[in-house]
Amino acid sequence: MSDGARARWRLIVRGIVQGVGFRPFVFGLARRLALAGHVGNDSGGVFIEVEGAPSALAAFLRELRANPPPLAMMDSIEVEAVPVRGESAFVIVESEARAEANTSISPDVCVCDDCLRELFDPADRRYRYPFINCTHCGPRFTIIQDIPYDRPLTTMSAFPMCPVCAREYHDPTDRRFHAQPVACPTCGPRVWFEAPGQPTLHDDDAIRAAQAALRDGWIVAVKGIGGFHLACDATNDAALCALRRRKGRGDKPFAVMVRDLAAARALAEMDDDQIALLTSKARPIVLLRRRPDAPLSELVAPGNAYVGLMLPYSPLHYLLLDDLTQPLVMTSGNLSDEPICKDNDEALRRLASLADGFLLHNRDIHMWCDDSVMRAFAGRTLPVRRSRGYAPFPIRLAQSVPALIAVGGELKATFCVARDRQAYLSQHIGDMENLETLQAFERALAHFVKLFRITPERVACDLHPGYLSTQWAERFAAEHNLPLVKVQHHHAHIAACLAEHGFAPDVDVIGVSFDGTGYGSDRAIWGGEVLVANCRTFTRVAQLKYVPLPGGDASIKRPYRAALAHLWVAGIPWDDDLPCVSACPPQERRALRQQLERGFNCPPTSSMGRLFDAVAALVGVRQTVTYEAQAAIELEALCDDAEQERYEWVTAPAADGGALLLDPAPMLRRMVDDLRAGVARQVIAARLHNTIAELIAQVSDHVRRQTGLNVVALSGGVFQNVQLLRRTLPRLRAAGFEVLMHHVVPPNDGGLALGQAAVGGWSGCL
Incomplete structure (x- = not known):
C-alpha cells in the first residue's frame, strides 16, 4: 500500500543478525536514505519497518542485501507492504521476546583492529583494559543466556554501565552502540592474579605478575573467553615436562599461541591460505609444518612434524603476550579426558594440582567453548575440531526437518539440534568416555534446546550400544515417548558431508568413508x-x-x-x-x-x-x-x-x-x-x-x-x-x-551428529 509518493515496508531478517551491529547499520542506512520507521530484535531475528519514497525503499533493500555488517550472515529477508503511518523519524525500539521463535547466535569473535589500537593507546580511557570490545568483536556465544541477544540476557548483566559507557551504548552512531559486553575500567569486569603464599594482584599488576611467572617456568591457568587455558613457556623443557606429567597428557601435541604473524613465521612454514586462516576472525588453532630450526621445545609435539599455532584473540591474550618474547603453550584447562573448566571456583578446585598460579577474571562464562582446530587444504578450510569462532553457526539444510536432537558419537563428541532448515552443531564436547563429559554434554544440550527453541519430535544416535551417547539417547527417547533413529556410523559420515553441501535427501553419491x-x-x-x-x-x-x-x-x-x-x-x-x-x-x-x-x-x-x-x-x-x-x-x-x-x-x-x-x-x-x-x-x-x-x-x-x-x-x-x-x-x-x-x-567423528540429524530428520523412524 502507498500514500501518494510514500510507501511502507515491513522486513523480517533471519540469520546471524543479533550482536553483529545489524541494528545500528539499519539505523544509519535508513537515516542516509531519509526513511522513517524502526528496527528491533526479537527471538526470531530482526524486524524492520521503513517508510519513504519507493525509490529509497528499493535502495534500502538493495544495500541491505549487498553490504550487511561484516559479522552478519543473513539466511532470509521477508518483505511485505504495510499501511503508511506518516512517521518522520527512524528509531531503534526495544527487543521483543517470542517463546516460539528462534534465531541464530554469533560465535565469539576475536578483538577487532579498532579496539586493538585503543587497547595500546595511552591516551584512550580503555588503555590496557583486558575486556575492551565493540559491536564488531568480542564474546557472543559464551556469554549469552537466552535470546533475544540483549545485555540483561548475558553474563554482563552483573555490570551496570557507567554514564560514559551508557552514552556509547545508546548512541546509534557509536561503534559500541548496543555492544552487549561493552565495559570500561570504571564499570566492567576485572582481572586478578593469585598463587599460593602470595598476595593477590589486580588489573595490570596481575597481568605483569602472570608474565613474570611464565618467564620463571610456572604453569599458569588463564581464564579466557570460552574457558581456562593452562599456559607455560613453549621453549622451557622443564615446564612442559611438568605440564605433561600433571595433566596426564602423554605425547598428544600442545597448541602454541604467538604474539603476531612474524612470530608464527619463525616457528612454522605457511602459505597464503594458512595465513588467511590463522588471521581470520575465528582465530583457530592451525596445524602447520614446523620449521626445523623452530625455537620450540621438542615436548610441545613429540615426534610430530606439525605444530598447532594460534594468534591472540582476546584483549587479555594480547596483553599477556605483549612483553613476552617466548611463545606460550595454551592447552585446555582440564585433566586429560575431562571437560574444560569455565568458572573460577571450579578452576581453583580442579586445576589446583596442575597450575602454579591463576590469572582470573569476574566476567562469567555461561557456556564453555574450547579452541577450534583447522587445516588449510587446496584453498579451503579443512576442520579438525569445530568450536570457538565457528559454533554455533548453523548449517542450512536442503529441506526442512522436524525438531530433533542428534547426539553424535563417542570420540570428539558433538551434538546437533535441528528444526526446519537449520542444523546447529554444538561446540567440541570431548570424548564421551566418562561421567564428567556426559554431564557437560547434558548441560550444553539443555542450553541449545533453550536457545534455539527446540521441542524435539525425535532423537538420532549411533548404532553402537556401548556409546554413552547412544545409551543417553535411548533413555531420553523412552522417557519422552519419542521415536529413536539409530544411524550407522559410516552412513552418518557421508550424510554429514552431503548435508553441509546442501544435497537433497534422496540424491545418491559414491561415499568413501x-x-x-x-x-x-x-x-x-x-x-x-x-x-x-x-x-x-x-x-x-x-x-x-x-x-x-x-x-x-x-x-x-x-x-x-x-x-x-x-x-x-x-x-x-x-x-x-x-x-x-x-x-x-x-x-x-x-x-x-x-x-x-x-x-x-x-x-x-x-x-x-x-x-x-x-x-x-x-x-x-x-x-x-x-x-x-x-x-x-x-x-x-x-x-x-x-x-x-x-x-x-x-x-x-x-x-x-x-x-x-x-x-x-x-x-x-x-x-x-x-x-x-x-x-x-x-x-x-x-x-x-x-x-x-x-x-x-x-x-x-x-x-x-x-x-x-x-x-x-x-x-x-x-x-x-x-x-x-x-x-x-x-x-x-x-x-x-x-x-x-x-x-x-570435521570429517572425523566431530561431524557425525550433523549426519545423524540429516538421516534422522529425513528418514522414517525405526
Missing part, C-alpha cells in the same frame, strides 16, 4: 567402507577385507598388534627382523597367535585407520600410541612428496556376492620386501598414500560403471590426512568425478 572405528550393521568394526548413499539410506558396495583385531581396543593403543594381525591374514611370517614383530614381547606374541588361530576375542575389522596403524608399526614409525591416530599422523608427516610409485591390491567380489572386498595383502608383502631392501620409511609411507589414493579412484570408477553415479563424497577421520587428499583429489578429478569433502564440519 574411512576412519578408525565404527559399529557396523553386521556388528563388526567397520572403517574402510565404500557406500552408495544418500541422506536416507545406504548400500555397502565395497570394503576392506576383514582382519581380526586381537584384544579389540587393546590393539588400538598398541599398533604392533594390528600389524601382526594384518601379517597373519596376509600369510607373512612373523620374523624378528620386522619392527612390529620385535616390538611385541615373545609371551604376548604367543598369546596373540593363539587368539588369531582360535578366533578368541578377535572382533573382525575393515578399518582403514587400523591399516594405517599397522603400516606405521610395520615400518618402525610407532609401536604404541598415547593419543588417537598418533601412528597415522606420524606416518603422514614422513611422506616423501617426490615419490610416485604405489603398491598393488587385490579386489574381488565377496563369496556371498555382496560388497567388493579390498585386500591389502599384496601391498603388505611388497612393503616387507622394501623394508628388507633398505627402502627409506619416507618412501614406503608415500607409496602407501599413493596406493590408497589409487584404490579410491579405481573403486569409485568401478561403482560408477555399475550405477552411473559421478559424485564422490570423502568423509571419516582418515580424510584429515592432507597427504592422502593431495594424492586422491587429482586422481578422482582426472577421472571426471565431482568430489565433495568437508569444509564446514
